[in-house]
Amino acid sequence: MELKINGKSYQVASDAETPLLWVIRDELGMTGTKYGCGLAQCGACSVLVDGVAMRSCVLPAQGVVGRNITTIEAIEADEVGQRVVQAWVKQQVPQCGYCQSGQVVAATALLKQTARPTDEQIVAAMVNLCRCGTYNAIHDAVHELSATAAPAAGGKKA
Ligand code: FES
Ligand code: FES
Structure with a gap:
C-alpha cells in the first residue's frame, strides 16, 4: 500500500486491515500519535485525514489509501x-502531555472546519479524554483562537 502522510508518500508493508495507528507508530516510527484505549473512545490516536480528525486506532490502513494524512509531527506545517x-x-x-497530540489534532480539525466556533461548538467538538483534566485550559485555548480568528470571507460568521 502507498500512504500519503505529512506530504510524503510511503510504501508500507503492513496488512491492509492493520489500524493506521500501528502503521504510523510501528512501521514508520512516528511516535507522536499515541495509543490510549484502542477502542475509538479516548482520541489520543487522532490524526487528520483530509483535514478531518479521525481515530487511527480503529481505521484500517487500506481505508486511507489516497487520502492526505497529517500527524502531530507535521501539524505546524x-x-x-x-x-x-x-x-x-x-x-x-x-500536563503529562500524553493526550495532547490528539487534542491539538482535534482543535485543528475544528478550527479548519469552523474558524470561529462558539463555546457550545467547542464543547461539542473537543471530546477527547484527558486523565490530567486539562479540559478548562483546552477550552480557553480554543476560545481564544476563535476570538482572534479572522472573520470568514464575505463577513459571514463561521
Ligand atoms: S487510542 Fe483511544 S481512541 Fe484511539
Ligand atoms: S495532559 Fe495528561 S492525559 Fe492529558
Whole structure:
C-alpha cells in the first residue's frame, strides 16, 4: 500500500486491515500519535485525514489509501495547526502531555472546519479524554483562537 502522510508518500508493508495507528507508530516510527484505549473512545490516536480528525486506532490502513494524512509531527506545517500549537503553549495546556497530540489534532480539525466556533461548538467538538483534566485550559485555548480568528470571507460568521 502507498500512504500519503505529512506530504510524503510511503510504501508500507503492513496488512491492509492493520489500524493506521500501528502503521504510523510501528512501521514508520512516528511516535507522536499515541495509543490510549484502542477502542475509538479516548482520541489520543487522532490524526487528520483530509483535514478531518479521525481515530487511527480503529481505521484500517487500506481505508486511507489516497487520502492526505497529517500527524502531530507535521501539524505546524498547517497554518491552523501552527496557531493551535502557539495557543497551547501560551495557555500552558499540557500536563503529562500524553493526550495532547490528539487534542491539538482535534482543535485543528475544528478550527479548519469552523474558524470561529462558539463555546457550545467547542464543547461539542473537543471530546477527547484527558486523565490530567486539562479540559478548562483546552477550552480557553480554543476560545481564544476563535476570538482572534479572522472573520470568514464575505463577513459571514463561521
Ligand atoms: S487510542 Fe484511539 S481512541 Fe483511544
Ligand atoms: S495532559 Fe495528561 S492525559 Fe492529558
